[in-house]
Amino acid sequence: MNTNNNRRQFIKSSAKVAAAGLTMPYFFSGKPTLAFDTDSKNDRVAIGLIGCGGMGMGNINAARKWLDVVAYADADLSHANQANKKFSNGKGAVYADYRKILERDDIKVLHIATPDHWHTKPLIEAMKAGKDVYCEKPLTLTVDEGKLIRAVQKETGAVVQVGTQQRSTIDLFVKAVAIVREGRVGKIKKMSCRIGAAHGSPALPVADVPKELDWDRWLGPAPLTDYRWLKNDRQEKKKNRDFTNAHYEFRWWYEYSGGKLTDWGAHHVDIAAWALAASGQSDAIVSISGDAKHPVDFVDGVPQQNDRYNTATNFLLNVKFAGGVELEIRHDQSNGVMIEGEKGRIFVNRGKLVGAPVEALQDNPLPEDAIKNVYKGFDPIETERKGHWANFLKCVDEKKEPISDVHTHMRALNICHLAGICARLGRPINWDDKTEQIVGDDVANAMLKRTYRSGYEIEMDAPQPAAANG
Ligand SMILES: NC(=O)c1ccc[n+]([C@@H]2O[C@H](COP(=O)([O-])OP(=O)(O)OC[C@H]3O[C@@H](n4cnc5c(N)ncnc54)[C@H](O)[C@@H]3O)[C@@H](O)[C@H]2O)c1
Structure with missing residues (x-):
């Protein structure tokens, strides 16, 4: 059988x-x-x-x-x-x-x-x-x-x-962070997060909401607006989707996302922030400056057209940390993370980990516990279950903090959010890492929060458990 x-x-x-x-x-x-x-x-x-x-x-x-x-x-x-x-x-x-x-x-x-x-x-x-x-x-x-x-x-x-x-891809990103933690690139001077293509759209007409989509619920806490959709005629490439302000394409609207800066920034800036913290150097943000191009005009951070994608299609933003390290976040098809230290530099993305400090591992391998030390003490090869989901399920079983915890994630994601605020306002911002406030800029500070649409506020009381299958 x-x-x-x-x-x-x-x-x-x-x-x-x-x-x-x-x-x-x-x-x-x-x-x-x-x-x-x-x-x-x-x-x-x-x-x-x-x-x-x-x-x-x-x-x-x-x-x-x-x-x-x-x-x-x-x-x-x-x-x-x-x-x-x-x-x-x-x-x-x-x-x-x-x-x-x-x-x-x-x-x-x-x-x-x-x-x-x-x-x-x-x-x-x-x-x-x-x-x-x-x-x-x-x-x-x-x-x-x-x-x-x-x-x-x-x-x-x-x-x-x-x-x-990416925090659970052992031979690429985890190894890169371990190389940094073991001092193999030396003191970090500069990092670069290269983030691939973002795109704009033509004007999208208001369209009928598909039968099974509850548009009010999909919008939820976001402002009430019309559903928009336009057939993408360039679908010879399978990845060219129809234009819309809903499924998948929500990424290109600041109302629902941060564009590439948070979509891929959440991955690559996370690795840069993780490496910086592992190096023992300060990861406290001091300031962010730079330039970004948007498909629509913005006034005080607010897009002035509501019928087309509005997130940044090109950007070069510079983040300064308290210890003097600089991180550039830029639109670049090589889509990965460069870490430059006093002794050498490494580049890592989803396909490769390269650089002189990586080549040097052949003669001088990382210590046995180097991976475990950055992977919060978990041994990634000890069990049958491997990968990010496996790490989560193990932590559920053992009531432990997973590798991508909310605290370190938010430290990295704050860099992306602040870069987005700088991009939308078109001016530099200074950050007080202790109070987690932007210094001397009320408009920018107001962008640290959003208003939830009535009926979709966060319910802070736990729901009462109902009968099974309720
Ligand atoms: N980790 C990664 O590499 C990775 C890759 C792709 C997407 N993502 C993330 O996954 C998330 C979803 O992205 P996607 O590409 O799957 O988008 P998607 O539009 O394909 O899927 C989102 C789904 O959520 C549903 N939804 C909307 N409001 C809801 C609600 N109130 N209750 C229940 N369901 C609701 C939508 O109808 C849709 O089915 C995003 O946050 C994206 O950043 C992560």
Whole structure:
């Protein structure tokens, strides 16, 4: 009998046991077990997925051998139903409102993969409801949202992994940080985060909202506006999507994202900030200056047209840290991180780690525990489960802080947010790292926060647990 048959047989017997009314862990609970195509063990985790678009589906696909997704929530029910069909044979619960998942006490672990403007609210409410969460990057739309998330994480002790998975690519980014920590590039002088293409759009007409998309819910805390859509005629390249202010393309609107500065900045600036902290040099931001090009005009940081993409399409921003290190964030197709020290420089991206200090490892390898020392003491090769999801699930099991914790993520993401403020205002900003305020610029300081649309404020009280399946 093959594994799937074994599994089906096992599910049937589990259901019989359940009918006898015994108390069992989730897997044995008699509820339909949802992943039929894996070598399932009884340590599988039951999770809820909030946001079932590209990344939500991609992440679950990557981690499905360890998970049963038992509930799906999406403002577009066609996405939730598609995910349910793919990962749970259509047997998961499907909700339009993610709070239905928060109310369920049989679900302790969540994955949030909503658009950026919809991260902070469900994440805070989930932590308050006692859940552990793998939440996509960038965790927030503003600096002040990060302050709130840090406070609630501290108060609740929730295990939160941020979706900056470059922190778990051992042979590339982790090794690069280990090289820096071991002093192989010497004292850092300069770093460069090269971030690939961002694009503008033509004017997008107001369009009918697709049948299964609840547009008001999709906008959520963001300002009320029309749904826009325009067919992209240049679809000979598969990656050319239709223009819209909704699915996937929300990245190019400051109302929902920070553009490339946070979309890829959340990854590459995170690595630069991690390396700087590992080097022992100060990672306190002092100032940010530079230039950016936007597809529309801005006045006091506010885009003056609402019918086309508005995030920066070109930029060169310079960040100064208290210890004298400089970081440039620039639009550049080489898409990676350069770290230059007094002894040499390294470049790392998702395909390579190069530079003289890397070549020198052949004669003088890193000490045995170098990777473990930067990977928070976890041994990335000790278990069968590897990678960013594995790190999260291990931390859920052991109630430990994952490798991409909210505190270090927000330190890095603040650089991206402040670079975005500098870009939108078109003037330098000075930062007080202690008070986490911009110095002497009220307009810029006001951009550290955003107003939540009425009806979509953050609920700071945990939802009352409802009956199972409620
Ligand atoms: N870590 C990475 O490498 C990586 C890669 C891609 C995307 N991401 C991140 O993942 C997130 C999602 O990006 P995407 O490309 O999958 O976008 P997407 O538009 O494909 O998916 C987002 C989904 O969230 C849904 N949604 C919107 N509001 C919701 C709500 N209130 N409740 C539940 N669902 C809601 C949308 O309808 C959509 O199905 C973004 O924050 C993005 O930055 C991370």
